[in-house]
Amino acid sequence: MTNSSAVIKTNPNHTAATHHVIHSEMLLFKIKSLQDLYKDEVMTIKDMNKLARLLLKHHSPATPDPLKQYDICQNKLQVGVYCLTCGSLPLLRSKGAWICPVCKTASKDAHLYTLNDYYLLIGSVITNKRLRWFCNISSRSIAAKLLTSLDLKQSGMQKKSYL
Ligand SMILES: [Zn+2]
Structure with a gap:
C-alpha cells in the first residue's frame, strides 16, 4: 500500500491478509524478515531459469469443457x-x-x-x-x-x- 496514511483493516475472518498487505515503507523490512526466515537456498537462479523454460515449453492453454x-x-x-x-x-x-x-x-x-x-x-x-x-x-x-x-x-x- 503506497499511501502511507491509508489504514489497513482486515475482515476478522481473513486476518492472514495483514501478513500480505503492508505499507510500502515497510517493504524493505518485510523482505529482510523473509530473507532471515528462508536462509537456505533451495534452487539456484540458473535452476530457476531452467525450470521456467521447461514450464513455458510444456505449457498448453486450458481448454475446459x-x-x-x-x-x-x-x-x-x-x-x-x-x-x-x-x-x-x-x-x-x-x-x-x-x-x-x-x-x-x-x-x-x-x-x-x-x-x-x-x-x-x-x-x-x-x-x-x-x-x-x-x-x-x-x-x-x-x-x-x-x-x-x-x-x-x-x-x-x-x-x-x-x-
Ligand atoms: Zn431486471
Whole structure:
C-alpha cells in the first residue's frame, strides 16, 4: 500500500491478509524478515531459469469443457440475454437496447455478458445462427449487427463464423 496514511483493516475472518498487505515503507523490512526466515537456498537462479523454460515449453492453454465435464446437453441451457440488475432471463430487444421485463432496466451491452458465457460454455467460434440461439433473438440482421459490433476475427473455415 503506497499511501502511507491509508489504514489497513482486515475482515476478522481473513486476518492472514495483514501478513500480505503492508505499507510500502515497510517493504524493505518485510523482505529482510523473509530473507532471515528462508536462509537456505533451495534452487539456484540458473535452476530457476531452467525450470521456467521447461514450464513455458510444456505449457498448453486450458481448454475446459464444462458442459462435457458436468454432462449437460446444450439444449438444456437457459438461453437469452440476462438482466445484470435482477438476473431475469431473457431480456427483450427494443430500439437498440436490452430491456428487462421485470425490473425495466435498459442496457446497451448486456449481450456481452451472455456472449462471454457462450465463450466459456460453448467455445470461441460463433455464427449468426448460434448467436441468435444463445441470445434468444429471431432477427438475423440484429444478430449480424451484434457480431459486427464485437469486431471479431472472421474465420474462413465456416461460412460467417467468428472467433
Ligand atoms: Zn431486471
